Amino acid sequence: MKCAVIYFSLTGNTKKVSQAIYEGISSANGQCDLFQLKSVDLNSLDKYDLLGIGTPVWGWAEAAPVRIFQESMPSLDGKHWFMFATHCADRGGVFYHMAKTLQFKQATVISYRSWYGEMWMPQYPKPYPTDGHPDSIDLSEAFEYGREVVGLSEQVYQGANNLIPQTFGPVRDRLHLEYIPMQLNLEKCSYPKCRLCEKRCPMGAINFEKKPPLFRQPGRCVNCLLCEMICPKGAIEADYAKEEARARETVIQGVIPLIKKATTKGYLRQLVPWSDLKVDTPLYRTEKWGKHPRIPLSRLP
Ligand SMILES: Cc1cc2nc3c(=O)[nH]c(=O)nc-3n(C[C@H](O)[C@H](O)[C@H](O)COP(=O)(O)O)c2cc1C
Ligand code: SF4
Ligand code: SF4
Structure with a gap:
């Protein structure tokens, strides 16, 4: 089976997960290609039997470059696709939106999975409750997931259509991202x-x-x-200060309850203790923030 994993990653979390899935697929299948979204030749997609597409969650949906990429894909001719994501609060409607486009392009969507990731938005607190992810445990899960999807795809190609998911998580509208002057x-x-x-x-x-x-x-x-x-x-x-109060409210009203729920349900192994979280110190006001570049370039995909 010819397989490929395609990803977009702004700050490196989704890249790490993609690499682990790619290694899992390669170990189970003996072959897999790994591409950053921007280097994919859309005309070469039809040579693959199984493709994965990974994204960070942006505004409860797939990142804009992933949306644009999916919308420009040619007909996918029933080929098997799986979706994966990393996020810092909740995966929102990311798989609902991605599956809708993939299915519109005639793909068969066979699976989806998400992981938590470190947060790098300057107006949000540092440390942030999902910092430290994806860690080695997440990456082992991603590796196993890569192995699993190969087996799943083989079964579905052999006719086990009952294994295909019918729904793709909650339906949530895309949110416009906060505008920082x-x-x-x-x-x-x-x-x-x-x-x-x-x-x-x-x-x-x-x-x-x-x-x-x-x-x-x-x-x-x-x-x-x-x-x-x-x-x-x-x-x-x-001017991050302009959005600081709103970001703090989002963390208190939205993010913390979501993270608590995820931790209670066992979806998130929180690596940053609650006692370290200070909603009044957004990343842009921490000591680390003084120098340029703000984010180590070595971390970027
Ligand atoms: C512009 C932007 C918007 C984001 N929106 C959300 C969101 O709606 N929900 C969420 O849980 N995380 C959100 N995040 C956090 C990212 O999904 C998370 O940090 C992800 O792991 C980043 O992946 P990357 O390092 O591969 O870019 C956002 C991050 C950025 C930069
Ligand atoms: S903030 Fe706007 S201009 Fe700056 S990197 Fe992001 S998309 Fe590009
Ligand atoms: S110094 Fe470089 S990164 Fe900064 S604004 Fe100019 S071109 Fe962009």
Whole structure:
């Protein structure tokens, strides 16, 4: 069976899980390819019998680059697909949305699974209750999951259609991500020596060759905040304070109850004790935040 795992990952969590699933599939099947979303040739998808697609959860749904990728796929001709995700609060409607598009493209969706991941949004508390994930236990689960989906796909190709899921988790609308005001300070920016934000923006919303430079192009920018976090010069200046109160309320009213429920039900092994969580210290106000880039580039996919 020809297999591939495709993933998008902004801050590395989904990449780690993808690698483990890929290794699991390779060990069970003897072959698997692993691709970052941006390097996939859409015309080559039909050579695979089993494909996995992985995403971080953004606004209760798949990340925007994954949505765009899925919408541009050709007909998938009944081939088997599975979906996986990482998230920091709840997986929301991610699989509902992804399955809908995959099925519209004639894929057979055979399975889905999600894991918790570390949080890197500057307006949210650090430490955050899901920090430390995915850890080695999560990655062993992901490896086993890779082995499982190979067996499942073989059975379904042999006619065991009763093994195909009929529903894909809760139905939840996509949420627009919080808008954080940002400014490009051209005096600090070292373009064209540096082109990091332009190269790394997952939505192609930055183009400094344009006159005037195009930064956070409306309609494209999805407020992922990566550009601010990776700029080595601090040339992208964000006003996180504007969203701090709202983020704190979201954590108190939304995230903490969800995390408590997940911990009680055994879905989450919390690695950060509650006593370490301080809702009043968002990442952008911690000591680590002073230097640029904010996030170690070695961590990025
Ligand atoms: C722009 C953005 C939006 C997010 N929205 C959600 C969300 O709606 N629900 C959730 O549980 N986590 C959310 N998260 C957290 C990510 O899903 C989580 O950190 C994920 O593991 C990141 O994966 P990555 O490191 O592969 O990018 C969001 C993160 C970002 C950057
Ligand atoms: S916040 Fe920055 S990196 Fe993210 S989509 Fe917008 S311009 Fe691109
Ligand atoms: S990452 Fe910073 S310094 Fe580099 S091009 Fe972007 S704004 Fe300029």
